[in-house]
Amino acid sequence: MAQFVINGGKKLKGEIRVSGAKNAALKAFAAALLTKEPVLIKNVPEVEDVSRMAELIKTLGPKVEHIRRGEYRVTADKLNSSEIEPEIGKKLRASIVLTAPILIRTGKVVFPHPGGCVIGERPIDVFIDGFKALGANVSQENGLYNITARKLKGAKIVFHNVSVTGTETMMMSAVTAEGVTTLKNCACEPEIESLAQFLNSCGADIKGAGTHTIIVSGVKSLGGGTYRTIPDRIEAGSFAMLAAASGSNIKVKNCRPDHLDSLLGLFQKMGVKVKVGTDSIEVAAGKKIGAVGVKTREYPGFPTDLQAPLSVLLTQAEGQALVHETIYEGRLSWTEELKRMGANILNLDPHRIEIRGPTELRGREIESPDLRAGMAYVIAALCAKGTSVINNIYQIDRGYEKIEERLKKLGADIRRV
Ligand code: EPU
Numbered sequence: 001m002a003q004f005v006i007n008g009g010k011k012l013k014g015e016i017r018v019s020g021a022k023n024a025a026l027k028a029f030a031a032a033l034l035t036k037e038p039v040l041i042k043n044v045p046e047v048e049d050v051s052r053m054a055e056l057i058k059t060l061g062p063k064v065e066h067i068r069r070g071e072y073r074v075t076a077d078k079l080n081s082s083e084i085e086p087e088i089g090k091k092l093r094a095s096i097v098l099t100a101p102i103l104i105r106t107g108k109v110v111f112p113h114p115g116g117c118v119i120g121e122r123p124i125d126v127f128i129d130g131f132k133a134l135g136a137n138v139s140q141e142n143g144l145y146n147i148t149a150r151k152l153k154g155a156k157i158v159f160h161n162v163s164v165t166g167t168e169t170m171m172m173s174a175v176t177a178e179g180v181t182t183l184k185n186c187a188c189e190p191e192i193e194s195l196a197q198f199l200n201s202c203g204a205d206i207k208g209a210g211t212h213t214i215i216v217s218g219v220k221s222l223g224g225g226t227y228r229t230i231p232d233r234i235e236a237g238s239f240a241m242l243a244a245a246s247g248s249n250i251k252v253k254n255c256r257p258d259h260l261d262s263l264l265g266l267f268q269k270m271g272v273k274v275k276v277g278t279d280s281i282e283v284a285a286g287k288k289i290g291a292v293g294v295k296t297r298e299y300p301g302f303p304t305d306l307q308a309p310l311s312v313l314l315t316q317a318e319g320q321a322l323v324h325e326t327i328y329e330g331r332l333s334w335t336e337e338l339k340r341m342g343a344n345i346l347n348l349d350p351h352r353i354e355i356r357g358p359t360e361l362r363g364r365e366i367e368s369p370d371l372r373a374g375m376a377y378v379i380a381a382l383c384a385k386g387t388s389v390i391n392n393i394y395q396i397d398r399g400y401e402k403i404e405e406r407l408k409k410l411g412a413d414i415r416r417v
Helices: 022-034 048-059 093-106 125-133 164-174 190-201 233-246 257-270 304-315 335-340 371-383 403-408
Strands: 004-007 013-017 038-042 063-068 071-075 108-112 137-141 144-148 156-158 180-184 205-207 213-217 225-228 249-253 273-276 280-284 319-324 344-349 352-357 365-367 387-391 413-416
Touching: 004 371, 013 403, 022 038, 022 048, 022 071, 022 093, 022 164, 022 190, 022 225, 048 063, 048 093, 093 108, 093 125, 093 144, 093 164, 125 137, 125 156, 125 164, 164 180, 164 190, 164 213, 190 205, 190 225, 233 249, 233 257, 233 280, 233 304, 233 371, 257 273, 257 280, 257 304, 304 319, 304 335, 304 344, 304 352, 304 371, 335 344, 335 371, 371 387, 371 403, 403 413
Parallel strands: 013 249, 038 225, 156 180, 365 387
Antiparallel strands: 004 387, 004 413, 038 071, 063 071, 108 144, 137 144, 180 213, 205 213, 249 280, 273 280, 319 352, 344 352
16 A cells, blocks of 8 residues: 655745646536536546546447546446445545436436545535425435436425535536526535536536526536636635745735635734735745634535645644634544654544644654545644654545655655555
């Protein structure tokens, strides 16, 4: 099993480019199955989750061509299976987004409870309720969900929980449904708005994506098109926090600073020196930074996917701060290892920790439990004195493209072995 060996404590310097957003690209692959015409997907991060998605789509019949680095063509003229391959589906949360095109194209979809990071309960009731509201029949057998519908019908759906993939799946389901669908209490993440813009460019009629109410007027069919993946705001935020935590000068390039307003606001309160450009964030090594607490929230609030890197940054800040993870109840357990690296963290309950800083971190051997915690360990290891070994880096490769090569260019001492 591959691992990262990191010798920490060095100041980093230079520029780092942000990849396309995994959580946007994955949805574009699913959306490509809504049309029989070819869809070109650009600026795709070459990460494990994208490979799994491509693999999964091929099992359904469509063609997925890897044209060049970061560019794929999906042609779904044929879609001859209604079953999401359980072994892959269980590994990938985004697999659930495929339920919409498969149901629309074949009248049926059979799928396992989707997997992904182990970060707490990940129910799918929002999807099940949504499909039912659009007129589908839902049953469960042998641990698999079975949804059928000859033709979906527009409806008003008020999500009882704000869900990113739930919003995306219902938005896609409504695109060719009969009549108008009104979705309320939608998630507002930029990836959703970007998906809607792409669907509209293929002929859909979606209004309001990026707000809490989305109105979809059903159209007969969609054509093909080109999707350019938006920059990964989580990757950009993680690099900016690496710079702040390690006292380094790093320019994060090719990003969308307006997608990171909550983080930039927090940086300002903490005293982190940043220069924001139109598509870059430059963090300059400053003097002391102060601790500021945060509650993770749906967009435009502080993202749960940045909670782990922020917690590492707070171990290097002066003072005491509360981190309140409101989205997932299992997403703070990774901090046990951070404590063993020397962090002063008090676990108050499954949703809240108190961090006191600054503390000196020490290198250790660590197991990466999931994607974002894995990246946080990389940041912690780069800040720590001595050598760290991070195991199970498949989890990091799921969402960060060749991370060690890109960090090496900043002067990091990191090796994949
Ligand atoms: N929820 C329900 N019922 C549902 C669906 C969700 O109660 O049917 C709850 C969840 O338990 C959670 C909250 O709603 O408490 C939010 O979950 P959401 O459905 O929004 O998460 P998701 O769509 O499964 C996406 C990203 C995650 C990211 C979350 C929150 C993808 C593939 N995944 O997940 O990304 O953390 O939104 O922003 O888009 C990651 O990339 O590492 C990652 C975990």
